[in-house]
Amino acid sequence: MQDLKAVGKRIPKIDAVDKATGRVEYIQDIKLAGMLHGKILYSKYPHARIVNIDTSKAKQLTGVRAILTGKDIPEIKFGVYKDNRPLKTGKVRSYRDEVAAVAAIDPEIAQEALSLIKVTYEALPGIFDPEAAMKEDAPLVHEEHKTNILKMPWKLHYGDVETAKKETAYMVENRFSTTWVTHCCLGTSGAIAQFDNTNNLTIYTNTQIPSLAQKDFLSALKAMGLRDKRVRVIKPCIGGGFGSKLDTYAYEYLSILLAFHTRKPVKIVFGREEEFFATSTRQPTIMDVAQGCDKNGKLLFRDISMVLDNGAYTSWGATTPSVMMMPITSLYRVPNVRYEAMCVYTNNTYSQAMRGYGNPQATFAIESSMDMLAETSGFDPMELRRINANQAGDVSPQDFQITTCGLDQCIDEVEKRLGKKTPKEKGVGVGFASLIHVGGGARVYKSDGCGTIIKMDDYGKINLFTGATDMGQGADNMVAQIVAEELGLDVADVHVIHSDTDVCPWDVGAHASRTTFVAGNSALGAAKKIKARIFDMASKQLEAPPEILVMANRMVMVKEDPKKRLEIGKLLRKFHFSTNGEMLMAEYFYDPENENLGRDFKGNTSMTYTFGTHGARVKVDEETGKVQILKYVAAHDIGRAINPILLEGQVYGGVMMGIGYALTEQIIHEKGEIMNPNFRDYKILTIKDVVPIEAPVFETFDKDGPYGAKGIGEPGCVPTAPAIANAIYDAIGVRIKDLPITPERVLTAIKAKKKLES
Amino acid sequence: MGKMISFALNGNKMAVEVKDHWTLLHLLREELGLLGTKEGCGSGECGACTVIVDGMAVNSCLFPGLEIAEKDVVTIEGLTSPDGTLHPLQKSFVENGGIQCGYCTPGMIMSAKALLDESPNATEEEIKHSLAGNICRCTGYVQIIDSIKSISEGGVEEVHVVAWKNKEKDE
Secondary structure, eight states, X not given: OOOOSSTTOOOOOTTHHHHHTTOSOBGGGOOOTTOEXXXXXXXXXXXXXXXXXXXXXXXXXXXXEEEEEGXXXXXXXXXTTSXXXXXXXXXXXXXXXXXXXXXXXXXXXXXXXXXXXXXXXXXXXXXXXXHHHTSTTSOOSSGGGSSSBOSOOEEEEESOHHHHHHHOSEEEEEEEEEOOBXXXXXXXXXXXXXXXXXXXXXXXXXXXXXXXXXXXXXXXXXXXXXXXXXXXXXXXXXXXXXXXXXXXXXXXXXXHHHHHHHTSXXXXXXXXXXXXXXXXBBOOEEEEEEEEXXXXXXXXXXXXXXXXXXXXXXXXXXXXXXXXXXXXXXXXXXXXXXXXXXXXXXXXXXXXXXXXXTXXXXXXXXXXXXXXXXXXXXXXXXXXXXXXXXXXXXXXXXXXXXXXXXXXXXXXXXXXXXXXXXXXXXXXXXXXXXXXXEOSOOOOSSOOOEEEEEEEOTTSOEEEEESOOOSSSOHHHHHHHHHHHHHTOOGGGEEEEOSBTXXXXXXXXXXXXXXXXXXXXXXXXXXXXXHHHHHHHHHHHHTSOGGGEEEETTEEEETTEEEEEEEHHHHHHHXXXXXXXXXXXXXXXXXXXXXXXXXXXXXXXXXXXXXXXXXXXXXXXXXXXXXXXXXXXXXXXXXXXXXXXXXXHHHHHHHHHHHHHHHTXXXXXXXXXXXXXXXXXXXXXXXXXXXXXXXXXXXXXXXXXXXXXXXXXXXXXXXXXXXXXXHHHHHHSOOOOBSSOOHHHHXXXXXXXXXXXX | OEEEEEEEETTEEEEEEEETTOBHHHIIIIISOOTTSOOSSSSSSSOTTEEEETTEEEETTTSXXXXXXXXXEEOGGGTSOTTOOOOHHHHXXXXXXXXXXXXXXXXXXXXXXXXXXXXXXXXXXXHHXXXXXOOOSSSTTXXXXXXXXXHHTTOXXXXXXXXXXXXXXXX
């Protein structure tokens, strides 16, 4: 084992001191000279024709600087399907539809102006159930689309499921469902747009996709008639991401449009209620799952069809079936797979990316079904999983190449820590579920790349400009630790700048748990270039060939004769302040050799895959239906822990988010209206809900990962719900197939079971 | 309508005209420019805006500005010594992974401070009880509890700013 000084160390998050002292600036904290405040008027109906908008009274209010309606703005289209506009014309399709926007000298005046805008609507029949929306006579959300079913053909069939069904010894077939949940970032959404005199745009915005957002905003400028302009995206400190900032949104375009109309910087920041009803959710699903195995427990087939509630517009939520394909085809060895998913327009809120990107929904269905199959076939649930566990060297039916795989170890470890299914206390049970997730990037866009620029000063200190986005997860530490390790520096010598498209290179975005792998490799590549140059320089000074040099303790030295050494700063100054002087800079763009999915959805989408197994011991109160988690174990194969303390933070945070998904959290819709837009009624978990979590990790040292690392941002919340559902079944013999598993649902299931038994 | 009131802010005596409808959060952030205190919900649900008034942790988004007259107000900006030395709780949050996105952090630390000032050896149960009004979405609270417990269980070493030197912990 290499003796590492920075990688693998529990080094506190670089910006933690500034955060602990209240010094960092979130979008809420940024004020620009002359800045106006924008507010948005939302629809009063889930589906209605806009007959008239009267802004005359609002315009007369002192302090109002601009009021825009759909008629005042150019045709800016956004969203994956380009079916959304910053302000709606003609009709509204959900309660969160933006109808007008105001800029005023302070937020209170802007708010008052909204109340003075008179909108006349003509209500239309709404459609809120995706299955009903698929029927031919259903009201159309987008008439021009002709149907409510999105024309995205999520359909694959590998092997021969029908034949496998005939050969199967045991088979289970069930329907599962999941509902809306939302990110609940503590820092709400917001943006400030500002134009210079020649209409170049600077936008401060909470985004996980600075480079793609820049592209979206450039298109908006084009639609506004502003061609050949520059867009600079500046990310303030981000108060939580979890996928919520993976798209561009109406409020960002409205800050741009209002800034353009007023010639002043315009800030729009969401309040908490607005954050609940006007940002996008995880997509709800209805999932029909069939699985079968032979008499030896080998999985023969998996057959899944799904309906997803897309809501009224299309963001990345509609593409989550592409990620659901991953566990469906590749969690455990399963030779015959069929999957079909339909995303359906409704007049509900529209969904987006959220941590796990479809994987938590699919894994809930698959892993619940695995336990049901275990029971039907008579296999121990863990044994059934062991029989079918993925192994290094496997190529899955979707052509995923499993390079390293610690699934066996994870299964064993969780079972060891929770104990086998044994006769037990009344109402207590254990349950397990595993996961596969992309851990080595994910080529979902034309490029899966990330750039890094390293600039060294005369004293051996580094400014590192990365395309990566830190939203609290620790991307900044990860690159700093890798570069410090490579160059023998202290982590504190590496200053990471990740916030500005004017200075930082391109990156596809903070998604798919890709940052450690991709941005880490990018930083490593740049550091290697710097190192080669330093060895070159030092080689002359030390009269030793570069091959025998090493860097450590801010020195470059001869490996076998460490007394022959140079302080890096000294060396750099020597080369800087000489004839034909030179300063050290390096850039590196890393784009992994992973593949886009083909038309048949095959392709090695990631360079490596992260595996894990979770297990829960629960106690169910059969009188109240309340589920208590006594112990939770989340074991992961993470390749290499670059920073264990941050890694554990990702797992703990993911698990708690997963427990919320399993047991309490839901956005309650009633005919398209969100009935619980606050933390209390949404039932976000508090510190009182913390359960004992153990997070063992297995390092499999992936050959392509930076120092062997794989991604771990999302896995923590992927198999949580099925592990808990399986534990509940083990405890009291009722199977809950719909999330969240509320006490009401548990009680109803207990009653149904008793009725059946009597 | 406004009223001139006196109070102590992070140990400094102040006299400020405060309007009737201002919350303490508004006074701190918008009028006095202390941006360390955050607004997470504006309705007393999330605790991001927690500050300490006369030793009590309060949600400054609900607390009337006028009510601080003749009282002591401590905000996150008041915890760090003028020489930059962190308060032991700040240091502990930094070192124990209690901070990810950081938006809840000032409120978390202020709630924890109010608790430990009152009850320096607070148990895990007391910590959970006192911080039940502070929401965090990133950490799952586990390392926040660790951060506070490492102080309440007497784990405070000497307080200095850059305290980490690749400190290893047992797995």
